[in-house]
Amino acid sequence: MARHISIEHGEGGEMTHELIRDLFVKYFGHAEEAKFDAAVLDLPGSRIAFTTDTFTVKPPFFSGGNIGKLAVAGTVNDLAVSGAEPLYLSAGFVLEEGLSFDDLERIVASMAEEASKTGVRIITGDTKVVEKGSADKIFINTSGVGVVHPGWELHPEDIEEGDVVIVNGTIGDHGVAILAARGELGVATDLPTDSTSLYPLIRAVRDAGVRIRVMRDPTRGGLATTLVEITEDFGVIVELDQEAIPLKPEVEGACEILGLDPLFLANEGKVVFIVPEADAEKALAAMRAREEGRDATIIGRVVGRSEEGKLLLRSPVGSRRRIFRLLGMQLPRIC
Amino acid sequence: MARHISIEHGEGGEMTHELIRDLFVKYFGHAEEAKFDAAVLDLPGSRIAFTTDTFTVKPPFFSGGNIGKLAVAGTVNDLAVSGAEPLYLSAGFVLEEGLSFDDLERIVASMAEEASKTGVRIITGDTKVVEKGSADKIFINTSGVGVVHPGWELHPEDIEEGDVVIVNGTIGDHGVAILAARGELGVATDLPTDSTSLYPLIRAVRDAGVRIRVMRDPTRGGLATTLVEITEDFGVIVELDQEAIPLKPEVEGACEILGLDPLFLANEGKVVFIVPEADAEKALAAMRAREEGRDATIIGRVVGRSEEGKLLLRSPVGSRRRIFRLLGMQLPRIC
Amino acid sequence: METQVHAEDRIAQAIERTKDPALARELLREVRRLAEKFVEVHGRPASFMEVCGSHTHALAEFGIKYALRDVLKLVSGPGCPVCVTDQQEIDAMIALADGEDRIITTFGDMLRVPGSRGSLMKAKAEGRADVRVVYSPSDAVEIAQKNPDKQVIFLGVGFETTIPVLAAAVYEAETLGLENFSMWMSGKLVEPIMRYLLDTGETRIDAFILPGHVATILGRKGFLWLAEEYGVNGVISGFEMNEILSSLYILLDLVLKGKAEIVNNYPYVVREEGNPGAWKLAEKYFMPVDMAWREIDVIPKSGMDFRPEYAHFDAKKRFPVTVGKPKPTACRCGEVIRGLIEPEECPLFGKACTPAHPIGPCMVSSEGACAAHYKYLRQ
Amino acid sequence: METQVHAEDRIAQAIERTKDPALARELLREVRRLAEKFVEVHGRPASFMEVCGSHTHALAEFGIKYALRDVLKLVSGPGCPVCVTDQQEIDAMIALADGEDRIITTFGDMLRVPGSRGSLMKAKAEGRADVRVVYSPSDAVEIAQKNPDKQVIFLGVGFETTIPVLAAAVYEAETLGLENFSMWMSGKLVEPIMRYLLDTGETRIDAFILPGHVATILGRKGFLWLAEEYGVNGVISGFEMNEILSSLYILLDLVLKGKAEIVNNYPYVVREEGNPGAWKLAEKYFMPVDMAWREIDVIPKSGMDFRPEYAHFDAKKRFPVTVGKPKPTACRCGEVIRGLIEPEECPLFGKACTPAHPIGPCMVSSEGACAAHYKYLRQ
Amino acid sequence: MCVGVPGKILERDEYTAIVDVMGSRLKIGILLTPDVEVGDWVLVHAGKALQVIDEQFALESIEAWKLINELREQGVIDPTDR
Amino acid sequence: MCVGVPGKILERDEYTAIVDVMGSRLKIGILLTPDVEVGDWVLVHAGKALQVIDEQFALESIEAWKLINELREQGVIDPTDR
Ligand code: SF4
Ligand code: SF4
Ligand SMILES: [Mg+2]
Ligand SMILES: [Mg+2]
Ligand SMILES: [Mg+2]
């Protein structure tokens, strides 16, 4: 018989205990370290990275993944792009009364699977159940702790003219996959999300001896917003080559239909690197050897430094225009 | 003019940027460590505590506090009762479209204030905005990292017969404050929540030289559930003295009206300790010197050890009965 | 637990005294002495039945039942209104809940009662039903006022204490002219079920601890038949520790003397005549009807239901549901509520049947004997 | 950006060619050459007006406007339907949105347009209004079907391209017999506003880049009056990079020759006669009416609104709202849409007025000239 | 059956009253006890006052030990049974 | 004004069709182009097909350079202007 989450699963008593035992421990394992209110852990180093993200994606299941996969990959990626080896995750669930137990189990199983790709452990958690109508089925917060090993620090201060900007594949796939899964605007596609854990790829780039100046995963706000933030945070001027930015036809099609700009569409398995030109080939080779880096390519260059930083886009006709953060939200425009 | 949170504040672009700048940075400060996707931090030690909790309390404002205070104190407390010095918090917000900016600001200000009591820093964060009707105004996840200094480890394995169980004050205050704030069951009271950060109190107990065997904060599920978990996790038999458990009259009154058991009501500023009998007076003195420990008292004793663990309650007439976790949820019973 | 007396009020102090632990210990000693005396005289412990679920709950919670287990047999009777409700009626109430056009309102006790197709909690969790727990039936009337486009149905399960309160809610809905409020009325009467138990003689009961709150409505006079017609003692008791202990003392004293009396040991609340105004209001809307009790035949005039002229408030009439015969289970609630077995004698108790996963209603309601035994009498 | 051609389809390949960057660079070189020739001959750059917001957007996004800024004056005209709407009408549409009984449906472009009391986005954020962005007016009809207890109102703002699509939605609602669907109709016609600009002679325009999608409906013949009556050249253009560049080439060639022609440079979509069936459907429900344009007097027969016999679909008739005179602001949208000033000449541009905090509609809609300049022409 | 709690009337209007139960307040209906006055104690069940508490009895006989003594004196309980 | 995109009809019924736009699919209305057939290309605006794309013209004149050459040959554009 199909089971459902009830308010009682969130009251902190016997039924919460059963849910933890029958589901979370089943997939995440039971850690001795987790007998206290916090997990107590020994780290291989005392320079850590610490990050958090809440996932509220609607719907929770979509082509190529689900919210659980996203939640693990997203936080692994934030740790990884900060120069850390991701070690531990927390998982905070907000469940809507009535969520089917089977759906929850699929999500939790995806989390465990995604965690195993990086070897990260889900070590502490929390579950709240809210009344029907008080959440969209499920929200998941993951926070993560990683260790920045000596020599793994990023060096944005070394960025110099001529450094190249690399992305590991096509952009906007996740945004379009979600748009299609929502079904509201009538666009359908089989294109899967690009969601994946990027630590193995980043590790491969690092192991290839590439000097990573800085890297970041362009999620919400898209490639453009992430690069604007890099340029502002570190005071660099980057020029992108519009023609070089890899794009799947389905993504271009969906954007044309709805009048959206793929530069601002969300990704969940992409990372942009700034590396010295001399290391570009090594970096590309390391990435292209992996499935999630097959379409890795150079999309732009650092053309200077300045206090405020600036992101420029060179169009096919040679004009350069400045790009700003996503303004508000992308609305389908028709008229 | 009153401002409100719109979907656009959560899209990761310019408006998210403005919200972070105008609100979060204003109250939490802007950390140099936070320029990456994760905060990169140096810790004074490599044995850490790591915990997470999501706060979904409805309504977000209630007598004596709000969800922001709760979110900071709750995670500080989980770190503190695990033997750690709380150092860093993350804050993950889920905001419902239409939340008033002023309410959000009050919540964020409370978080900053509560963090300052312990000296913990809110160092990384995330904000999502969901459509109207997809959340109850605001949910906050806080995750926390603390350091377990050498010698600060807890020693549940040393628990022995005769050890005393101490609580720092009256129980059930938070549960009744929330019940009253919800207004649904007609019970009204001015009783404030007990929500507070317990690190300073725990620190004072530690500084008094008390050997803390184990401690835990009885939140959801109440004092009873927390003690059941302690007894199960560490294989001890605890006997509580029903008469000794401190209770405010308003809490007793509300429980009588609705047929609830205060042992299972939530607390947000309580900690139960198991300490050697010889250290009990020192512990009580250290607690009673502080506002949040004024009503500290011994409520029970360890009467033995056993594989499965057991919590017993001795009634005024001398009968002992076993207490189990909260079953499902406490429903007002009338009939 | 320790609370500070909050008022200088003399009644407050008197009430406080009903909970005084030192007094309780003295009383317990005296009760035990009399109980032992009964064993001495009769060669067996006295056997008292409490007919009120709140007494069942209190006797277990305060540890009185446990403290006296070797010298006094305290038997739980049919005092939990949900537990004594026929399974088919429970199934009907749960089936009634499904649907977008309605809001089901109920006391908390009904929420987790297992029906043949799952509980109201389950229907709510699955989004099939909008179920709201209220503290007062009048809150349901308020919900009806605020949701004019929905049908608001209250599940009115209760004994004489609750029946006038249900009537008051109907009165309020009538006064407001609400057309979207109705009640599934399942009122239960104490006298017919007590008579049934006495008449069948299945259980040997020496005396009754009589329900103080039912007596608040019916008065002491509502229980005189017990002594007069059956020659059985009864004491009308309050619910605090010392009220119950003193009632036990009185009962033991009565049975030792062989008298047949109805003693009002709750006189500050229970009048000789009860609250006739309250019962009059109940009789305005409701009338005695034949009713099926759980695993007992229909008992004539043992229930209260709407008078025909108030059919427009009668959810049974307005939203007819048909449910099949309930699935038979191994649950022995039927015997528990008649005092024939202790919950522990049910083979499912604490194993397949726990409050988290109840098989019968006695394991759900906090007044249910199985729930009280599970929560308070396991060691 | 780089995409793989996904099909062997010949039309797909042809369309791909309209975006070919190598071809674009060649075309740009040729356009620049002709533009320089015009400067040589006339001592000033040629001045072309695009009357379509999508052209405004494309010229800015592709960098064409920027690349030619020294040799060719590309002036944005009244091509953004939201931008040309009178402020009082915008205020009325936003006021209409408030209320529990209704759902406002709209194209995304309207959501952030500032009204005197805030935008629809603000009304939505504050919970005052249920506002839903749809891709197609037919989606609004579907919403009406699914919410029979709500009034669903579509904000029908658009030019000739969109007017038949709005008519199709009304047709669908009529066929379904929906009584809870209506439309605030604010149709705009291209010819009257172009004539107004030509007649006032405020702006010196050498030729027009004509709206390819309006022409899809009206046909090339719908623009012949421009050459015949005013002796002005026009080229009907598509929207991809190379379509626009080749259109500029054609226009420059025409003005250099001093001819007055209407060239159809979008023939695979635009027929000589347009789509008469589509326009016929539009005329079934709507008729030309006098309409106020932003900061322009009422222009006779320049708008399309419901015929009287379809008043039951007319949101203006069914939900009358009264709004006061709009608060005057320093916004110069009125001049921007007439091509009198460039957005940068507005003192608020990029300072008080940004897409995140727009003062006028031209800063909101992605077709608005101010928004296009802000997004694509700041360095 | 049925939980009942004693509370003190703080204020009343025609149909409702506010009662104090050990410092927590509750709005109740007084249709079944129309004559209650502010300062009275009532027994509350499911949001309605069921009865006004008799102060005399409360003070006299509420104390169980005293009650038992009295019963003993009245001969209800065997006076020799001490 | 108004965004329009070309798409290829994959299937149709009486009032609606599914079009493919570079691999993404969209359900559209065909009330304004009632004669479209599967395999046709249409111009889509706001969820409706506005016109069937003329394959001949698309193939011949879609290539801008070719078009300009032709115009030159036709004398529309000055043939000496090279
Ligand atoms: S223990 Fe469960 S199954 Fe057995 S009688 Fe009680 S309620 Fe029924
Ligand atoms: S910049 Fe803003 S204020 Fe100025 S004309 Fe444009 S929209 Fe109006
Ligand atoms: Mg993060
Ligand atoms: Mg992230
Ligand atoms: Mg990131």
Ligand SMILES: [Mg+2]
């Ligand atoms: Mg937790």
Ligand SMILES: [Mg+2]
């Ligand atoms: Mg395009």
Ligand SMILES: [Mg+2]
């Ligand atoms: Mg925790």
Ligand SMILES: [Mg+2]
């Ligand atoms: Mg916690």
Ligand SMILES: [Mg+2]
């Ligand atoms: Mg984030």
Ligand SMILES: [Mg+2]
């Ligand atoms: Mg805790």
Ligand SMILES: [Mg+2]
């Ligand atoms: Mg009590």
